[in-house]
Amino acid sequence: MNETVSFEDVLILAGCDIMAKSGNIKCPFCQKMSFKIYPDQRAKCHNKSCNWYGDSAQFYSDYKEISRLEAIRELSSKLDLKKSIIQTKEQTYNEAKKSLSEDYKFLSWCRIYFAFYGDKVVNQKVYADKCGLSKSEFSRIINGIMGSATTWRKVLNILRQEINIDRLKRDIKKGSQYFIDDIPPEYIKKYRIKNKKK
Structure with missing residues (x-):
């Protein structure tokens, strides 16, 4: 085995x-x-x-x-x-293409995940460390650039275990309401003040 x-x-x-x-x-x-x-x-x-x-x-x-x-x-x-975690035979060209298309779809959600939550919930460096990669190497895979196929699979497997895409979709559906409690008061004060007309 x-x-x-x-x-x-x-x-x-x-x-x-x-x-x-x-x-x-x-x-x-x-x-x-x-x-x-x-x-x-x-x-x-x-x-x-x-x-x-x-x-x-x-x-x-x-x-x-x-x-x-x-x-x-x-x-x-x-x-x-x-x-492809257990492989009993080598994938055909079309099978590999379909698997990779699923990987790219998942990575697109990962990019949204990191952009949506920022460092408030997640930090890319934490995931890079878990994968044993530098932040730049990790970022290349997140952006769909494959180096080693083994490293690619390893990173995707870890991210699938760690990242909750369903939670992301639920939070996105909340719209602006999701952000309302986290807006710093000083930002609100600045935003309230309109420029005086000359």
Whole structure:
């Protein structure tokens, strides 16, 4: 199963922190910044007192304290096959095009989300850190510029977990009423004063 499941997607599903530091993330078992994911989708904790090693199914099994078979069944049912988290075969050109069009639609909502709420609710740097990217790298993906396909999928998966588009749509429907309680009084005072006619 390690060849068809992204380890990072499984960590996100389990509610683990995947913010990287010097190539490592926090080990879900010993909490040390010593957990490294390798290209073959196996991971190892380099803290000698922990020393965990295995693939994503083994991780989920150990973390949830269930059998490996139960872990595989749970991962298969919980991860969205259509979003390329589990791939049993390579996508066709048209399938990839359709998946990317859904990604671009979601990213357009993300841009609205960041513009609408500003830093009051969200800060792009927080999400960039969660993805292990600089703010400029994160901004490129938000604006639809793909570098690495792996990084693209990772960022989209994190954003889909973190960003509540339904909430955004509800708040937008409130119109100007949404903003009325947050307008600084000094702005209102300035706005009230009309320029005197000469």
